[in-house]
Amino acid sequence: MSDVRLQRREVLVDGRPSLVRAGEIHYFRLKRDDWAGRLRLLRAAGGDTVATYVPWVVHERGDGSIDLTGRTDPTLDLGAFLDLAAETGLRVLLRPGPFIMAEMAGEGVPDRIRRERPEALPVGWHGEPAASSDLDYLAPGFLTEVARWYTALGEVVGPRTAPRGGPVIAVQLDNEIGMLAWVSNTPQLTDRACTELHDWLASRYGSALLERYPGLPAAVGFADAVRSPRPEWARALRLDLGLFFRGQFGRYGTELASMATSAGMGGVPFLINIHGTSGGSGASFPIGLSQVLETYVGRSQMAAGSDHYLGDLTLRTAADLHLINAFMAAAAPEQPGMTLEFEAGRGDYGDDLGHEVDPSAVVLKTRLSLAQGHRLLSYYLFAGGTNFVADPPRTDGTTRFAITGERHGFSAPVDPEGRPGATYEATAEAFGVARRLEAWLADSREEHDDLALGMVLDDYLTEYQPPLAEGDDADAVRDLEHGRGAGPRDLLGRVLLTLGLRYGAADLQRDPGPDGWPHLIVLGSPTARDRAVQERLAEHVGAGGALLLLGALPTTELDGTPCTILADALGVAVVREMRDGPGRFTSVIEVAGWGYGTERRVGRLQTYDAPDAQVLLTEAMSGAPAGLLVQPTGSGPAVVIGCDFGADLAFFATALERLGVTPGLRRDAVPGLISTTTRAGDGSRLLHLLNVSGSTLRSAVELDGEALLGGTELALPPRTGLALPIGVRIGGRTLAATAEIEEVDGDHVLLAEALDGTPRRAWLDGVEVSVPTDGRLPL
Structure with a gap:
């Protein structure tokens, strides 16, 4: 039906840069007679593509057979749904798992797999079973079962892929890789994974391994030691597990892509979705990006899309969405921007009128994402449906194949009964914005001022927190969460957007390309910072670049090793760290005349010794410097704001000007x-x-x-x-x-x-x- 390629940050449909406008409809949650009506509603709203999960847990029947043709139930005739989509004038974005989440029992993976492949069941800290439905992605038995699932899918999907004249233009591999391990704090510490972790650690650290992990046993006893780690290993193990599983998930993506290709589903882009929003905030999104980084970056015809639930669009959530989009672009500069689950509907996921999102939010989010370079937007969930009785009926509190009762998609633009709701027109408006602007946005680039927000994904290696780590590592995690990304209070994004700055992100863990970084790097900064990042920032300033740090000047590496490379390059020494507490109201005074010139309450601060610096902020009681403008001889300028400062717009506008950046x-x-x-x-x-x-x-x-x-x-x-x-x-x-x-x-x-x-x-x-x-x- 269409040839789809990913090239130069664009989605080419039949060779033409395009904006793909998708909406998610679950055929398996609808009676077959209702398919056509839902597809027509999507088409009428302005969609040109239908997205759908393909749930393994539903298509595998009670006898173990896989029904994708409607042999046992007409609702399961996947080919008929794909054909009907094509007849309706819609392309298809297919999401066959194996995990699909979507409020499905077992997250979309049949219970049989867990019974028959017990070696794939993760154990976590202290050898306790995972508190989720997670599986060890690389367990050979699990991969064998996935290959069987993909092979069955390929018989139906392969002939209907775009290169063969069909409607399927892209296939999403798995869903929210790593999410279950993160939210349950349960790394997949199976025997297989621990064996590979042992070899990975030995290769990475060599003779220094026992210095990093004193008393770590060799192969015998290693798994038990990792599952029940010593408290003094906590910080090192947290970081190493994050890096190790990043590589594991990358291998998993490779395995899935190979299986999908072998099954006949190749020739179309393979997509990965990135989880990470939590509680209506995007601050934790880079955790998901960090986890799946190696599944898609640098791979031809593979790309990632965000999966975000931010609720309404306010200045706070707009800054979060802007950061999500900017970080994704920085992680994979040549890949087009996408969102594979773009929140649509009222947000009332509990069906209790407890969370109502203004209908305008979907339009505003669409406009912002398109301006930042998104080429594919898939609205989730576009149409609700029904969770039918499972085969065989479940006995774990529900007879159905999903966990939300009978009705599903309560708040979607089209409700479970097929009635357009309050957000249908807003979603149609969002589709219309993309359609009207396609000619000027499908190959556009956002224009940026000469600055970027620094991205350091290793700051987000906090998804696995070992037990018995109430001391140094718990403090280290809190410090990272406090300062990373857009800085304390996530302030930088909101300030920059309000001041009118046009900015993207720069990956500070990658050497600058031939064009280098922008003149100014703006960075939320914890007290721990990777040595290589400190070196790059010092080189940037030394070469005449500018730097704005909000939060703290780093004094250690991520593992706690003392490291003051950046501070030394700036000619600044950290004297003291102070925090709010019972009976203490830590405050700073702005003394440079850049802003309000008043006292501000802050939660924590550093004080500095910097004889040659201009003092911008002082600690209210002692008068010690807590904010500085420094410019070492022969280097560029830097503003160091050593606290969780507030939104003094005049102060920040002056800081940017002194650092050589004004809004274009x-x-x-x-x-x-x-x-x-x-x-x-x-x-x-x-x-x-x-x-x-x-x-x-x-x-x-x-x-x-x-x-x-x-x-x-x-x-x-x-x-x-x-x-x-x-x-x-x-x-x-x-x-x-x-x-x-x-x-x-x-x-x-x-x-x-x-x-x-x-x-x-x-x-x-x-x-x-x-x-x-x-x-x-x-x-």
Whole structure:
């Protein structure tokens, strides 16, 4: 049906850069007669692709046979569903597991596997069985069973893949790899894994192994020692397990890709989804990215998509989503941005009216992700359905194949009974945004100012925390969680977006490419920092680059080994660390005149000895320096904010200016207003504006020192967004306008009505022209 390739951060459909607009519909949760109606609703909303899990636990019947043809139940005729999707004009994104989660019993893997392949059952700390439905991905018996599942799938799916004229344009391998181990703090410490861990540690550390793990036994007794580690091993083991399983999961991805290809499902992109949002926050998302990094990075025709549940879009969650998108792009710069589970619906997953998400959220999230380079968005869950009685009926508190009762997808845009709900129109609007802007976004690049947020994925090696680690390692984990990513309170993302900075991320664990890093690296900083990262940052400043640290100046490596390479390069010594506590209200005073010049309460701080530095912040009681501007002779400048400072926008704006960065896109610094620009392959440019607040926000905009759109003050009503042409090339002309492009029709452009009802203004080749009242502008 379509040839789909991944190339140069783009998704090429039949050779043309495209935006894939998908919605998830579970055929196995619907009566067969209802398939067509749900697919038509997706098509009517503007989707061009249907995504679906294929649950092994449902297709494997009670007698052990696999039914993918409807032999035992017409609902299980996968081929018929794929064919019907094609007839409806939809492509297919297939998600066959083996794990699918999706509130399924056993996370989508048949119970038989756990009974017949007990060697695949993980044990964790102290040899206790896993508290989840996890399995050892690389257990030979499990892989044998997966190969059987994929082989059966290939007989149905293979002939229906895009290279053979079918609708299947991509296959997602497994689902949320590593998530169950993380959320249960249960590494997959099977005998097989422990044997390989022993060899990995010996290869990595050689003769220094016993120095790192005093008293660690050799092969005999090794597994028991790792499962019940000594407290003094805790930090080293936490880090090493994270790195080891990152490699294990990479091998698992390779095995799955090989199996899928052998089964006939190759020739289309293989996708991995990345879990990690928790409690409506994206701060922990990089844990998932760290876990699955080696499953897809650097592999041809493989890519990863995010899987995020952030609830409403506010300034806080917008900064989280921005960080998710930026970190994914930094991890795999040549791969297109994607979201394989893009939260849609009301968010009322408990069916108790306890969590209602504003319908506008899906549109605002779509606009932000598209501006940051996403090429595939799959809305989850688009349509609800029914959990049918399992074969054989289950006896673990439900007879059904899933754990949410009979109805499933309570809050989806289309409810379990097939009725469009309150968020259906909003989801259709989101699809419409992608369709209307595809011509200028499918091959676009976000334009960035000369700065990037630093990404250090090893800061997120906190998914496996050994027991009996209440001392140093528990403190180390809390320190990492406090300072990593966007810094304490996740402040940096919100401040940068509010100030109008256009920024991406830079992978600080990878040497800069030929173009180097941007001039300014902005970094949330714990007190522990990998030696190699400290060295790169010191080299960056030494070569004239700039640095802004929020949180702390590092004093150790991740494993606790003293390391002050960066501090030494800056000419700064850490004198003392102080924290809030009972009866103590740790505070700092801004003394440089950059911001409010007031005292602020902070949770923790460092004080410094830096004779040649300009003091920016002092500890309130002692007057000791707690924030500095330093510039060693012959080096670039650095601002070190040694505490969890607040959102003093004037202070940060001055800091950025002193560090050599000013926003190329200037507008009022209003919380809730988010802005960026994109440039397409033909040079067309769009100005993206979002208002995630509850008030109308107004601002004129300048770009590179010139007033945009005749200096018009743009007004965005609450919870709205715009993508305005500021240099879009159409029909040999260059268009700018104060309204979005609705449609290009021959030699006319249809401009949408302005959101605030003001008259539309437009410029062709830099000359203002009159816009007809119907918005149809002749070229």
